[in-house]
Amino acid sequence: MSCGGHGGGVIGGQIGAHQGGVEARPRGRGLSFKARSLDKRQACSAGPRGSPIGGFRVQETTVTSWDQGWAPLYDAADTMRMMQDYLDFYAGLVTPGTASLLDLGCGTGSVTVAVAEAMRAHHPDAPALGIDLAPAMIDIAAARDGSIGWAVGDICDPPVTDRYDLVICCFHTLQLLPDDAALGQALAAARRAMAPGARLAFDIYQPNLDFLKMAAAGGLEPGRIVRRFPDRTGRELIVREEAVCDPDTLTYSGTWFLHDAETDARLPVDPMVQTLRQIYPEDLARHMAATGLAMVERYGDLDGSNFTPDSKRQVVICAPA
Ligand SMILES: C[S@@+](CC[C@H](N)C(=O)[O-])C[C@H]1O[C@@H](n2cnc3c(N)ncnc32)[C@H](O)[C@@H]1O
Numbered sequence: 001m002s003c004g005g006h007g008g009g010v011i012g013g014q015i016g017a018h019q020g021g022v023e024a025r026p027r028g029r030g031l032s033f034k035a036r037s038l039d040k041r042q043a044c045s046a047g048p049r050g051s052p053i054g055g056f057r058v059q060e061t062t063v064t065s066w067d068q069g070w071a072p073l074y075d076a077a078d079t080m081r082m083m084q085d086y087l088d089f090y091a092g093l094v095t096p097g098t099a100s101l102l103d104l105g106c107g108t109g110s111v112t113v114a115v116a117e118a119m120r121a122h123h124p125d126a127p128a129l130g131i132d133l134a135p136a137m138i139d140i141a142a143a144r145d146g147s148i149g150w151a152v153g154d155i156c157d158p159p160v161t162d163r164y165d166l167v168i169c170c171f172h173t174l175q176l177l178p179d180d181a182a183l184g185q186a187l188a189a190a191r192r193a194m195a196p197g198a199r200l201a202f203d204i205y206q207p208n209l210d211f212l213k214m215a216a217a218g219g220l221e222p223g224r225i226v227r228r229f230p231d232r233t234g235r236e237l238i239v240r241e242e243a244v245c246d247p248d249t250l251t252y253s254g255t256w257f258l259h260d261a262e263t264d265a266r267l268p269v270d271p272m273v274q275t276l277r278q279i280y281p282e283d284l285a286r287h288m289a290a291t292g293l294a295m296v297e298r299y300g301d302l303d304g305s306n307f308t309p310d311s312k313r314q315v316v317i318c319a320p321a
Helices: 068-077 083-091 110-120 136-145 180-192 209-216 281-290
Strands: 051-053 056-057 103-104 127-130 149-152 166-168 192-207 224-230 235-245 252-260 272-276 293-299 314-319
Touching: 051 252, 068 136, 068 235, 083 110, 103 110, 103 180, 103 281, 110 127, 110 136, 110 166, 110 272, 127 136, 136 149, 166 180, 180 192, 180 281, 209 235, 224 252, 281 293, 281 314
Parallel strands: 103 127, 103 166, 127 149, 166 192
Antiparallel strands: 051 056, 192 314, 224 235, 235 252, 252 272, 293 314
């Protein structure tokens, strides 16, 4: 995903407030419907109305995760984060004592595989498990590396009985949980999955209040371009986003529409809505204390920079309290 916190676009969103990278929309190609805020676990039919796009009506369903048509695009569309920083940071958590790995919300498994490889340099047969709610993401992860265990599951109640030396939850996945109760459940489940002496590491955005208030005030251009990337054939695609930001909670919902970059024609992939909740440092500290987790390190980004009130991210390493 990534934004809500910092910039535009729910995934990897550095476009917007921080980089000013929003592209103008060609005239006369407007999206004429409004994004709706949905419960992230429910698929919602748009009904017979459909959406008038490019002169024809599209019958559509809105999906609420990286599943169905979007999963095969995840890696190509993941253009806005410094992936090498992610791989280096999480693989850098491996020590000679790390002999098991659990990745909660593993997506297509790119980080899981890098960390597992670092671990297996010390322990060639060490078990690794990635869990994700979206079956299509798990399918891609499994094709990436068959030596890792992959499972469809909810990180609030993960299908896990073993204990792990390193538990990770990368790229603001915790912000995709629907409410405080779910966040507490996910942290408690992560805590239960930790072996004695284990570490839990995750990264979330720090709320970017200027950007979010601007979004809540309707300041984002409807249908702005938040991603541009080539598909497997080299065809250039763009993602247009309709965003709503709740003025009270600053929860940010972005609905993504896939278009051909050259013609701007809407492509037949169901729109995807993702909702990012804001998690403030003090709320995170409260949740961690309630679930028996102690923060041992905190950074402001995946490059290991110091955490400050203005940091883009909250990158946290915890131990059992
Ligand atoms: C922003 S992606 C991050 C994926 C991966 N960690 C990475 O770094 O590329 C968030 C992932 O969390 C998954 N997800 C969202 N809510 C989840 C839940 N409750 N349980 C398990 N996975 C979830 C989504 O399907 C998606 O693959």
